[in-house]
Amino acid sequence: MPSAFPENADLITRDLFPGVIANVCAGEHLTLSRVHFEPHGVVEWHSHPHEQVGVMVSGKARFEIGDEVRILSSGDIYRIPGGILHKVSAIDGPAIAFDVFFPARPEYLVPQT
């Protein structure tokens, strides 16, 4: 069984967008992704069939989910149903968010070339 505590060496790093990387690992049925935004980093509008839920860990970001918009900071929760367009923009400096996907996204766990 993999460690309950994935550390840096266990996490796959993915370049998502300019100024945005993710540290990703697998659960049993879920995929976990800790997303690190440099100042002004933006996850552009996109959607996927997977449900995505998460929490803002540190910093601030503007979340646009469907037709809703909020500025989130540490401890704020969000939930994105499958298929809903969303965009996330760091504001006022760097930021970290934590995402969980269901169903799992095994393609996320393949290192980028």
Add this chain to the structure above:
Amino acid sequence: MPSAFPENADLITRDLFPGVIANVCAGEHLTLSRVHFEPHGVVEWHSHPHEQVGVMVSGKARFEIGDEVRILSSGDIYRIPGGILHKVSAIDGPAIAFDVFFPARPEYLVPQT
């Protein structure tokens, strides 16, 4: 469709253990729980068939998962397979963690009496 941004009025508050409350809401297929520890708050040893994954949002806590132990702080990730015993103890002050469960735990969404 419920808001993508559950705010306080949308979250159900559960007393988990002395000094530990959770703010809970439903996703599509997942259950979300933001757990607030007072100083010295402890989630005692327990297990459940649901997979649980999460992140430390703020503060520090000692996580015991099966036979592994770590002190986690902001941004640290954990993953608890279904059926594995675990315990979480806040250390050095208050702490907040964010948990996601699969399958969903609808019984968690019923207000306590």
